[in-house]
Amino acid sequence: MDTLRPADLAREHGLSTQAVRNYERDGFIPAAARTRSGYRVYTEAHAAALRAFLALVPAYGHAEAGRIMNALNAGDRESALALIDGGHLRLLRDRETLDAVRGAIGHLAAAPARFHGPPLTVGELARRLGVTAATVRNWEDAGILAPEREPGTGYRLFRDEDVRDAELAHLLRRGDYPLERIALLVRQVRTAGGTEELTVALEGWGRRLTERGLAMLDAAAQVSRYLRLAAEHGD
Known part of the structure; x- marks a missing residue:
């Protein structure tokens, strides 16, 4: 030997x-x-x-x-x-997550009607998405949404970026995506400055998953x- x-x-x-x-x-x-x-x-x-x-x-x-x-x-x-x-x-779940996020981002980017207008109330945002106001408040509690508050009344005000985040959350929830992961993704969108920058980041994520595999x-x-x-x- x-x-x-x-x-x-x-x-x-x-x-x-x-x-x-x-x-x-x-x-x-x-x-x-x-x-x-x-x-x-x-x-x-x-x-x-x-x-x-x-x-x-x-x-x-x-x-x-x-x-x-x-x-x-x-x-x-x-x-x-x-x-x-x-x-x-874990690698398989990460791949599924990446595919879900890519699909959601692609859907938002291809959506013909983007929201640009005055802030929405909870009820208005809920009607836009076809969900209940309680659902919107749950998303806020989970850290997915961070609306401003109207001075004096304390009413929630959902601006353009909030609507974008809510639409992304709505897409992912339809796929049974957990709230805590949606919150993490939305934070990444906010940090990147929008879906375009996140798309680039997702490509890097995909390469890293391939390297791990x-x-x-x-x-x-x-x-x-x-x-x-x-x-x-x-x-």
């Missing part, structure tokens, strides 16, 4: 030998055997474990990658696979190779 030093594992990835020792301490790679003088001795299975961990990081994040490797190195493959499955499920494929290959080598080395 070929043996490796910490420096051999570190050199492949441009790491320090201390980083390799830290990964061993944290259970991301199996514990090394020791020589009689106390030096660590690694095998190709350890090198494969390090490759697997480093491949898991861009796919699942550092913390989740660590939990996956902890489970694998403890012999708990079921828990490791459950964590991996959870990552794939490809990273998951690479990680799966590395994990599979590690498990095979670990079995051969009896780890």
Whole structure:
């Protein structure tokens, strides 16, 4: 069996030998055997474990990658696979979210009649959308809408941007989109300054999801190779 030093594992990835020792301490790679003088001795299975961990990081994040490797190195493959499955499920949900947002933004951008006029009251906005006034107030409570208040009366005043946000919320709610996620999206629209800028941001989001999916494929290959080598080395 070929043996490796910490420096051999570190050199492949441009790491320090201390980083390799830290990964061993944290259970991301199996514990090394020791020589009689106390030096660590690694095998190709350890090198494969390090490759697997480093491949898991861009796919699942550092913390989740660590939990996956902890489970694998403890012999708990079921828990490791459950964590991996959870990552794939989150990616799928993110893709569905992206598609829903793209559709909603595209619908708003293509709408022939955009609102430009004096502020609307709760009742007027509700009638425009075909919902109840209570629904509009619920959206405000959820942080989706942030209308001004009329001095003296305290009545809600929904201006152009509020109507845009309400229309976006209405579209997403028809698709059973949760209020807390709609609120997050609307905040992104406000920060971007409108739907045009958000469309550009969504393209970046789509690229990142694609990169994560490809990273998951690479990680799966590395994990599979590690498990095979670990079995051969009896780890």
